[in-house]
Amino acid sequence: MKKIILFFNVIFIGAFLLTSCELNEIPKFSDNDAFASFTKTSMAISEQGGTLNIPVTLASVDGLSTTVTYQITDGTAQNGTHFTPADGSGTLSFDANNRTSNIVININDLAGVYTGDLKFTIELANSPDVEIGADKVCEVTINDEDHPLAAILGDYNASGTSYYDGPDQWTMTFLKDPEDESLVWIENFVKGGSSLAVYGVVNEDMTEIKVPAGQRIAESSSYGFIELKGFYGPDGAEEIPEGANITIKINADYSMEILDEIGSYVWSGADKTGGLGWYNIFAADIVLTR
Helix, strand or coil, rough: CCCEECCCCCCCCCEEEECCCCCCCCCCCCHHCCCCEEEEEEEEEEECCCCEEEEEEEEEECCCEEEEEEEEEEECCCCCCCCCCCCCCEEEEEEECCEEEEEEECCCCCCCCCCCCEEEEEEECCCCCCCHHHHEEEEEEEECCCCCHHCCCEEEEEEEEEEEEEEEEEEEEEEEEECCCEEEEEEEECCCCCCCCEEEEEECCCCCCCCCCCCCCEEECCCCCEEEEEEECCCCCCEECCCCCEEEEECCCCCCCEEEEEEEEEEECCCCCCEEEEEEEEEEEEEECC
């Protein structure tokens, strides 16, 4: 029989002290210091996304007229197969009216072919007039939409009954594993007690997900271990042992039901000793809908 003891989470808000000091002269920037760099060093797009614009910015006071060359290096994504540059010259142009220029990449959708997420990189190479900045490499990820678990991935509206707050609602998110096609990672599994995703194993006919109890579900510098616990439904009288499974039922319309009680439990020791109570615990009535 479980003991329902609420663990009160105290959040300490740090105070920021503003100190005054004498202002130094503002350093002057000249076009001798002009440089080109990526605005973002990583970008992602769905394989169905069509076109990706990757911005490169020239930091220049007066707006120099110059060019910057770039090189594309295949990774798991292959140029000509999974993507194609819109401009084959590998050169960007800048002037006073165009301080940002885009590298345009056309994404080739291999519909129905599961490849997994694919990556390639673009590197700014050189310019005749300006330096290349530190952010000179951008990694691009092409997200595969043909994942075998695609039908159950994404955000769900969760509704269930908390032992402390009564009827409640929140968003739960199911993410694919980068390597194992049978796994999903679930974010915000227990409202008010999750900061880490927990994993579940999906069966072959995609009707159930088994989520092992005992996983670390949150982290805190103040406590040794914050654990995902479960109790077999519907009455919640028997605890699910560590390593045994919380069961999620997947319906034909891809809505879901969590058939067991789930909770986030706080231990003072990293070896799961010194129980302190629950962040939150829910009855075996959680329903997940789109």
